Every structure is written in C-alpha cells, then in structure tokens.
Amino acid sequence: MYAISLGEDGAELRPLEPWRAEELLAHMERGRDFIGQYIALPDFVTDVESSRSYLQSYADKAAADTGRIYGIWTDGTLVGGVLFRTMDVGLGVAEAGCWLEPSAVGKGLVTRAARVIIDWAVEERGLHRVEWRVAAANEASKAVARRLxxxxxxxxxxxxxxxxxxHDVEVWSVLAPEWRSGKQPS
Structure with a gap:
C-alpha cells in the first residue's frame, strides 16, 4: 500500500480500493447532502454492498486501464477523492473529477490531489488532454479547474x-504542453 503526501498538513492521496467500502460509506454518510449537490456519487453509495460495488467498478477500470479512483485522507480519515472517470490511453484523453465532504473544504486538498493525478496521466501515461466536467453552478469545482x-x-x-x-455542464481542459509549461520547478 502506498500513500502520496499532499503537503505539510499531513493530507495523503491513496488508491481507493474495494476493501475500503465501509470507509467510503462512512465518508458518504458524513457528507451525503453536500457531495450530492452536483454529483451522483452519494446516490450510488448507499450501503456497504453498493459501496463495494462502486469501488470494484473502479478496480475493474484500473485493471483495464480505463479509469482510476483515489481517496484523500486527513488525520487518517477519508474526506474526499479524485478520479479519472474515464481514460482512453489510445486517444490520449481522460476526464478527471473530484468530491469532498464539508470538513475538508477550503484547504486546497482537491487542487493538490488533482495535480498529482494529472501529472501522472501526462508524464507517466502520456495522455495529451485531461478534461474537467463540472455543473455550471459549481463555483468551487470551476475554481479548481482555474487553479489547475x-x-x-x-x-x-x-x-x-x-x-x-x-444541468448545464462546463467542459474545462488542459493539454500536455500547457500542463508542462505551467508546472512550477521543484
């Protein structure tokens, strides 16, 4: 098992795998109404079985190289996540997404986590375009797209x-050359 540090506040990014179904369900229970404002994830994760099934669908996508899902943890608690909802390596295109429970909002967690997975997609997987689709009313998610x-x-x-x-959906994107030119030197 691995974890990637998201900064000095102790936040971590880890794969969100089927064996974490109970943890995902508890997280959904804490943030169900907030998370469900713009995305359907809380409608799919309603009990342990549906939580496990949802995570298994992403394990299957990872095995087929067509998607990925990662959790964001702070102080050992799952508080959100980022994912590649779709990923077509042959076309070089993926759609990234995110969610957070209310306790984790305003800390830059999604932006930091999304940077990690986009960097992986561009630099390691060779993707050319990463999309971010967002409900037009979701100002917080559009702000993340801008920061990215x-x-x-x-x-x-x-x-x-x-x-x-x-709902209207805004499509945002970053291309590999733009991503590389916008990265800060280490």
Whole structure:
C-alpha cells in the first residue's frame, strides 16, 4: 500500500480500493447532502454492498486501464477523492473529477490531489488532454479547474440530469504542453 503526501498538513492521496467500502460509506454518510449537490456519487453509495460495488467498478477500470479512483485522507480519515472517470490511453484523453465532504473544504486538498493525478496521466501515461466536467453552478469545482491551469472549452447545455433537473455542464481542459509549461520547478 502506498500513500502520496499532499503537503505539510499531513493530507495523503491513496488508491481507493474495494476493501475500503465501509470507509467510503462512512465518508458518504458524513457528507451525503453536500457531495450530492452536483454529483451522483452519494446516490450510488448507499450501503456497504453498493459501496463495494462502486469501488470494484473502479478496480475493474484500473485493471483495464480505463479509469482510476483515489481517496484523500486527513488525520487518517477519508474526506474526499479524485478520479479519472474515464481514460482512453489510445486517444490520449481522460476526464478527471473530484468530491469532498464539508470538513475538508477550503484547504486546497482537491487542487493538490488533482495535480498529482494529472501529472501522472501526462508524464507517466502520456495522455495529451485531461478534461474537467463540472455543473455550471459549481463555483468551487470551476475554481479548481482555474487553479489547475485549465481552459474553459464550452458549455453542454442541459446535458446532465441530476435529481430531477437538467444541468448545464462546463467542459474545462488542459493539454500536455500547457500542463508542462505551467508546472512550477521543484
């Protein structure tokens, strides 16, 4: 098992694997309403079985090289995550995403975690484009896209049905040359 430090505050990024189903469920229970404002994850993770199934779907994606999921831990507690919802290595394109429970908001955790996985996708997997799709009303997630150096490509009008409403989705992206030119020297 490995963990990647996300900074001096002790936050860590780790793979979120099926054996962590109970931990994911407890995390969803703490943040269900907040997390579910813009994404359907809390609607899929409602008990231990559905939590395990959700994580297994990402284990299967990792095995097929079509997606990944990682948890963000602070002080030993799972507080959020980042993922590649889709990943097509042949095309060189992936869609990244994120979520956090309320206790973890405003600490830069998603930005730091997303930098780690985008850097991996560009530098190790050779992806050319990483997308960030976000509900148009989700200002916090759009701010992350900006901090990551992404460009707003456009709006998919009323393309995302969520909890009985259709939402506009903004598509943001960063290309490999932009990513590399925007990185800070170590």
């Amino acid at each position: 150096g992404m460009t707003k490509d456009g709006v998919l009008r009323e393309s995302y049905p969520h909890r009985g409403e259709r």
